[in-house]
Amino acid sequence: MRLFTIIACAFAVAFTANVKADVDNLAPTVATIASQQVIPANQAARPKNMVIMIGDGMGPAYTTAYRFFKNNPQTEEIEQTVFDRLLVGMSSTYPARSSGYVTDSAASATALATGYKTYNGAISVNEQKQPLTTIFQLAKQRGMATGVAVTSQVNHATPAAFMAHNESRKNYVEIAEAYLTSEADVILGGGQKYFSDALLKQFTGKGYQHITEFEQLADITQPKVLGLFADVQLPWAIESRQNHLSDITQKALELLSQNQQGFILLVEGSLIDWAGHSNDIATAMHEMDEFANAIEVVEQFVRSRQDTLLVVTADHNTGGLSVGANGEYAWHPELLHHITATPRALAKLAIEQDDWQLPLTEALAFEFTADEQQALSNARMQGEKAMRQAIKSVIDKRTNTGWTSTGHTALDVQVFAAGPGASLFHGNQDNTDIAKKMISLLPSK
Structure with missing residues (x-):
């Protein structure tokens, strides 16, 4: 018994010493993490401003895929993205x-806009x-400014839910007309x-100042502004190679x-959802890149101002994206960087041109195998x-890459946050809780 006690005491002393050594070794890491926090610890808990960013359809597989899409293959480690940095x-x-x-999105x-569940649509x-x-509406009652910046039409389901009331998301004209009474200060997107x-x-x-060209944004120095830069959606990021969402987000913050x-x-x-x-x-990865760039614009605003809460989430998951498929333990995103157009545009090009193989090869930046060429030739004859499906x-x-659906799935989504009040969003919650927490941070009337 005495021998057991002596051994136990010796183990305890050794364990304590090892734990202390481990903690000492971790100290620089903890300090490094603390230094990377967006908001200082002594900052006020209630924000003056709030930005909610929604990656439509952006389930967890999208942010994982984006990490690998952005990874530098020349380095040993896989670099973090803004999503990894802000996940709470x-x-x-x-x-x-x-x-x-x-x-559905509506x-x-x-x-997310009201804190209440309702029916799809x-x-x-x-x-x-x-x-x-x-x-x-609650913000307006308190004298705050409001605005939206989106890559869809401005009267699409998500922005509509923040600025209008309608029994159906499909009533686009009615929703657009309802914006007259919303008194939003900034409305930027398509539509x-x-x-x-x-x-x-x-x-x-x-x-309202009505503009239709991105170049006109520079001349807008005061709200109110209605910027409609396309008939429906803004240009696909994969084709425009410009960060339009970042630009309109920056202008919205400024105004x-x-x-x-x-x-x-x-x-x-x-x-992201449409892709x-x-x-x-x-197309999805390039839209993710545009969204990530816009998040970083707001993140920098949060750092510089220290009075703004940023909350990022998705409304749902779309497509059932699988990063790896077919029983193979592999995913190869490096190919995606070189594709210069959407499959829709590439299919149209291939149908219109008799000599379709060379331009399609150039746009995809790889040579077709014999099987791929035969499959594409067969598909071309079908229209x-x-x-498009063959491409x-x-x-x-x-x-x-794998997919399980062309619709939505019921998967939970991630929540990301920074700034005063960000700690409220840590852990598991419902989408209605996100709205309730943000509403609780509004100033008193």
């Missing part, structure tokens, strides 16, 4: 029980189709086709921060849609 928790996304477990955006109305008060000349005249009559009472800004990487619905990994199939096989 997870969120469930299910809609009201009447719509089951899988949400119901999820309503949850609803724009900030409850299941009885009665209006739900949005965080934008020109839904705003008639008569409606635009009403907007300018209320003091909204002029309000001394603070502001709330919604930024959406809308086209996911198409099971288009090349543009079949050709995506070649890219998926080359990268070893």
Whole structure:
């Protein structure tokens, strides 16, 4: 017994010494992590401004794929992205029980804008189709400025849920007309086709500056502004190779921060979802890159101001993206960097040109195998849609990418945050909780 006691004491002393050594060794790492925090520890807990950024359809597989897409293969370690840096928790996304477990963008955006569940397709109305008060409305009651910057049409489901009330997300013209009474200070994105000349005249009559070219942004120095830069969506990032979302986000921050009472800004990487619905990994990764760049614009604003809360999340997961497939333990994103157009554009090009193989090879930046060339030739004879699918199939096989759906899935999504109040979003929560927490941070009337 005495021998056991002596051995136990010796073990305890050795264990304590080892733990101390381990802690001492970890100290520089802890200090390094602390130095990388966006917001100092002594900062006030209640923000003056809030920015909510939504990667539409951006389930966890998208941020994982993006990490590997951005990785430098010349280095030993895999570099972190902005998503790794800001990750704080997870969120469930299910809609009201009447719509089951899988949400659409409208119901999820309503949850994020109001803190209430509703049916799929609803724009900030409850299941009885009665209006739900949005965080934008509450902010306006407190004298704050509000704005949206999105890559879809500005009257698409997500921005609509923050600025309007409608029983159906499909009522695009009604939603556009409702923006007249939203009094949003900044509205930037696509959707020109839904705003008639008569409606635009009403907007300018209320003091809005209406612009249609990105170059005109430089001349806008004061709110209010309605920037509609495309008939429907903004250009695909893979084709434009410009960070349009970053540009309009930067301008929105510049304009909204002029309000001394603070502001709330919604930024959406809308086209991540659209690429996911198409099971288009090349386009999706470039849209992710554009969204990540916009997050870094806001992150820098948070660092410099120290009075702004940034919350980033997704409304749902789209496509059931699998980073690796077919029983193979591999994924090859390096090919995606060299693709210069969407599969839709490439298919159109291949159909229109008799000598289609060379331009398609150049656009994809790889030579076709005999099997790939035969599959593409067969698809070309069946038309543009079949050709588009064949091109995506070649890219998926080359990268070893998998998909389970062309719709949404019920997967939980990630939550990212920085700035005063960010600790509220740590851990697991529901999408309605995100809205409730942000609403709780609004100033008193």
